[in-house]
Amino acid sequence: MFEKSIKAYEKACEVIPGGVDSPVRAFKSVGGTPPFIKKGKGAYLYDIDGNKYLDFVQSWGPLIFGHCNKDIEKAVIKTAKKGLSFGAPTNLETKLAEEIVEMFDNIDKVRFVSSGTEATMSAIRLARGVTGKNDIIKFEGCYHGHSDSLLVQAGSGMATFGAPSSPGVPADLTKHTLLCEYNSVEQLEKCFEQSSDIACIIIEPIAGNMGLVPATNEFLKACRKLCDKHGALLIFDEVMSGFRASLKGASGILDVQADILTFGKVIGAGMPVGAFAASKEIMSHLSPEGKIYQAGTLSGNPVAMAAGLESLRKLKDNPEIYDELSKKAKRLVDGLKKVAYKNGIPLQVNTRGSMFGFFFCEKEPKNFKDVGLCDFKRFAIFHHEMLKKGFYFACSQYEAGFICTEITNKDIDACIKDADTVMKNLK
Ligand SMILES: *Cc1c(COP(=O)(O)O)cnc(C)c1O
Helix, strand or coil, X not given: CCHHHHHHHHHHHHXXXXXXXXXHHHCCCCCCCCCCEEEEEECEEEECCCCEEEECCHHHCCCCCCECCHHHHHHHHHHHCCCCCCCCCCHHHHHHHHHHHHHCCCCCEEEEECCHHHHHHHHHHHHHHHHCXXXXXXXXXXXXXXXXXXXXXXXXXXXCECEECCCCCCHHHHCCEEEECCCCHHHHHHHHHXXXXXXXXXXXXXXXXXXXXXXXXXXXHHHHHHHHHHXXXXXXXXXXXXXXXXXXXXXXXXXXXXXXXXXXXXXXXXXXXXXXXXXXXXXXXXXXXXXXXXXXXCCCCHHHHHHHHHHHHHHHHCCHHHHHHHHHHHHHHHHHHHHHHHCCCCCEEEEECCEEEEECCCCCCCCHHHHHCCCHHHHHHHHHHHHHCCEECCCCCCCCEECCCCCCHHHHHHHHHHHHHHHHCCC
């Protein structure tokens, strides 16, 4: 059933480390070989062995309209025919920037980059440059891309200053990153006691990289208050939640406003785009207006801008989409929870707009440590069995799932029915 993918994977492994260009794709945490994809259409993925899957990954979030949306496809092809890149300004960048700025009260200007990693890395440099401070606070289990100072893990003993979580990252580069437990106001206060040199807090206001774990309102309010008190900036990393959790991302459903927002994923609709945005005042520090350097040969690439622009306009013109997506996400996880309980399996579920998550554990996870207590073996079996039945879930309990507009209630009900069968054998 996966023969061609197995062969393709072996071949890929000879020329690409681990056979993949981003580690999670290798299926390491669930075992087995990742299906090699031939094409996508609407809510479905098709692999090279001829298997068809209902896609709950959607390229890890970007494809809110599913695969091969006609309007986005048209905009991309039309733009591509005029040239792929110029390294000079185009109106498409201004238009996309206008669409974004118009949506948020707290931002006036946007700079486009080519990935979420670049967006967060640049946002942090901006925060440091503006405040003239060096330390940053990051939370365990939040992912902000793979730049050096963000690849941190808890240091030894009581220290909150991070240690590198990957070889190749000098400790000198992570010593300015303070690591703190998600949703713990107490630890956050301690960080500010430990350092008077804090430039910013960077947070996923709805964490989607340790499964789906939203921050509590109380916690985000504490983030805001402590930043204000100590002259630090608050960065909401909305690379995943932006235009996903709601039209205005997490910012749209929370009381708390950040100073800097970062975007990616949906903003490019499947093309490589990231962005960071803030007030006129903060953004004026950025080169060439100000002194903080940041650049990119392919930044604001016209084809990528065209995809993002078409996608955002469609979302803004049809805001009812979010209601529908969110109902479908709830239908899915409520259904999964019901069949899990029927089969005596504890399952915790959550949704935010079109994002969903589920954990095989007794108690709702509030932070990274809680997520670590889930039953990973059970998840791996569930994942594998569902894949065989034609349902493509993220291949790790640490990843969120996504609903696209092309997924129907019928698709979801079929998924729940098969999940029931799979869970019967999960005990
Ligand atoms: C995906 C993601 C990133 C990194 O984006 P890339 O485009 O993979 O570099 C950063 N932050 C969050 C919250 C993400 O989900």
